[in-house]
Amino acid sequence: MPYIEVIHPDEAEGRLRRIYDRVTGPGGQVDNVLQIHSLRPHTLEGHMALYKSVLHHPRNDLPKWFLEAIGVLVSLLNDCSYCARHHAAGMKRQMSGDTEKYEGCLEQLHRDHPGEPFSDAEQAALEYARKLTIAPGFVVVADLTPMREAGYGDGEIFEVNQVAAYFAYANRTVTGLGVHTEGEALGLFPPDGEEWRHG
Structure with missing residues (x-):
């Protein structure tokens, strides 16, 4: 049960209804992390713009599965099971059925310092993300050198x-307001481009 009032899709009107229509997934699902914004719909628009830009934009160079892996790591470090579960499922979908690699990567993300099957560059990126998450005030230019x-x-x-x-933002939204995965299909995400609808 969330810690604040939430306007559910079947109760939404006006601007919120229009935004919900843009993000609705299969079976009419609007993820709980999105519904938590219902009292201030403009924040949902901001959340979606940021989410799409960093995870699902065609001009990003890093593979989407790896961007999801970074999100899983950060979420685990922040004790945000909601985001860790959702984005682990998203990572699996982005890996196009490579179950062995997915399981190996997921196992490594639960370790202090993830190793193979992540490449050296990916491991360096995960170390940077780890430090940025647990000690953000201590990141220095030398922390970028391994990447x-x-x-x-x-x-x-x-x-x-x-x-x-x-994910620092999303994790704190979720854990700070009691967002849960109850009743949600996990790992849905929008396509590249302007579309927000999860599928």
């Missing part, structure tokens, strides 16, 4: 930063 040495350019580094930062 650069592994072949990431500043654009890819920025993508890692933005995903970790987005």
Whole structure:
């Protein structure tokens, strides 16, 4: 049960109804993390714009499954089971049925320092995301060096930063307001482009 009032899709009117129509997934599902914004619909629009930009934008260079993996790691570090479960399912869908790799990656995300099957560059990115999550005031330029040495350019580094930062926001929204996964299909996400509808 959320800690604040929520306007559910069947009760929504006006602007909120229009936004819900944009994000509704299969079976009429509007994820609880989105419904928690119902008292201030403009914040739902902001949330979706940020979410789409960092995780589901065609101009991002890093693979979507790996962006989801960063989200899972950050969510685990922040004790946000809602986001960890949703985005682990999303990571699995993005991996197109490679169950062995998915299971190996998920197992590694539960460790202090994830290793293989993540590549050296991915491991460096996960270490950066980890430090940014648990000690944000102590990140220094040297923390970016392993990613650069592994072949990431500043654009890819920025993508890692933005995903970790987005999940810090989303995790605190979820855990701070009692959002839960009860009754939700997990791992739904919108396509690339302007579409918000989850599928």
